[in-house]
Amino acid sequence: QVQLVESGGGLVQTGGSLRLSCAASGRTFNSVAMGWFRLGPGKERDFVATISWNGGSTDYSDSVKGRFTISRNNAKNTVLLQMNSLKPEDTAVYYCAAARETVYSGSKFPEEYDHWGQGTQVTVSS
Secondary structure, three states, X not given: OOEEEEEOOEEEEOOOOEEEEEEEEOOOOOOOOEEEEEEOOOOOEEEXXXXXXXXXXXEEOOOOOOXXXXXXXXXXXXXXXXXXXXXXXXXXXXXXXXXXXXXXXXXXXXXXXXXXXXXXXXXXXX
């Protein structure tokens, strides 16, 4: 059974940092793009960051650019999201996702992902 499991969420003060981890099991995702999305209270699911199959290309939403960093370790089948300078508006459930087999270079469109984790809560207090 294919699973993506996120961890590392929690409660942090404004300006703090968290590192989210996504561990894949059941198959490897070394040949596809991976992404992070978030669902905030009263909001739609938003793109956060994406990384190409080999880690050579990344993209971020404007709201997190310069503060968040996505990376991957294909040997360990994991994807990380380092979040620095956190703001209350970053409060959300964060989801890791693996793209469809034809998507290699990264994508900000949720419809191009076919495996999703259960999410991890990030709360930033003011």
